[in-house]
Amino acid sequence: MKSIIRFAVALIACTGLAWAASACNGGGASSLEDYFEEYEKLDNKAEDATADLQREFDASLTATSLNDEVRKDLRDYYTRQIEVRQDYADSVAKLDPPEAARAAHDASVTSYQAVLDAFSGIVDDIGQAQTIDDLDNIFTGAELTAAIDAANKACADLQKVADDNNVNVNLECD
Numbered sequence: 001m002k003s004i005i006r007f008a009v010a011l012i013a014c015t016g017l018a019w020a021a022s023a024c025n026g027g028g029a030s031s032l033e034d035y036f037e038e039y040e041k042l043d044n045k046a047e048d049a050t051a052d053l054q055r056e057f058d059a060s061l062t063a064t065s066l067n068d069e070v071r072k073d074l075r076d077y078y079t080r081q082i083e084v085r086q087d088y089a090d091s092v093a094k095l096d097p098p099e100a101a102r103a104a105h106d107a108s109v110t111s112y113q114a115v116l117d118a119f120s121g122i123v124d125d126i127g128q129a130q131t132i133d134d135l136d137n138i139f140t141g142a143e144l145t146a147a148i149d150a151a152n153k154a155c156a157d158l159q160k161v162a163d164d165n166n167v168n169v170n171l172e173c174d
Contacts, residue, residue, distance in 0.1 A: 031098065032098055032100055032101060032161070032162065032165050032167045033167055034098075035097060035098050035101055036162060036167050036169045038095075039169070040169075042088070042091075042092060045088075046084070046085070046088045049084045049088075050081065050084065050085075053077060053080055053081055053084065056077075057073055057074075057076070057077040059073075060073035060074055060077065061074075061077065063132075064132060065131075065132065066129060066130060066131060066132065066134075066135075071126070071127050071128075071129065072127070074126050074127070074129075074135075075123055075124075075126055075127040078119060078122075078123050078126055079123055081119075082116060082119055082120055082123070085116055086116055089109075089112055089113060089116060092109070093109050093113075100161060100165060101158065101161050103157075104154065104157045104158040104160075104161050105158070107154040107157060108151070108154040108155060108157075108158055110154075111147070111150040111151040111153075111154040112151055112154075114147040114150060114151070115144075115147045115148055115151050117147070118143050118144040118147040118148075119144065121143065122138050122139075122141065122144060125138045126138060152173055152174060155171050155173035156173045158171060158173075159171045159173050
């Protein structure tokens with residue numbers, strides 16, 4: 001059985017990938033190509049930090065049952081993951097996208113922050129879960145699901161900007 005915890009890890013990572021593409025031009029890039037090139041650099045940095053956390057907490061992230069140690073590790077993991085992603089989000093939100101991507105950028109910044117806020121809201125719930133099914137219910141809750149759906153739509157809108165302007169990038173919006 002695939003662990004729901006792995007699923008949640010993928011959710012936060014994917015929304016980070018999608019959002020990064022919406023917000024990274026290094027403060028005034030002259031072209032969409034530059035904007036998306038900068039996105040790749042920032043995304044790689046965030047993904048490296050996520051991979052480091054995943055390695056550190058691998059045993060708990062792949063657990064098929066819960067005990068006090070696993071619950072504590074999961075809480076610690078998500079707290080640290082949110083901190084990494086929030087630092088990333090704050091940095092990216094300060095950037096100035098090219099005009100062609102501005103609306104999609106702004107929507108993505110807003111939607112990614114909503115995902116982080118939703119994850120922040122469930123950290124305590126993760127620590128209280130008694131079973132893997134409880135975790136499944138937490139990670140498929142209405143607020144988090146809606147936030148992720150909105151982030152995926154914002155990502156798709158940004159991918160459309162890239163596609164419409166012949167910029168070769170795959171934002172992996174799902």
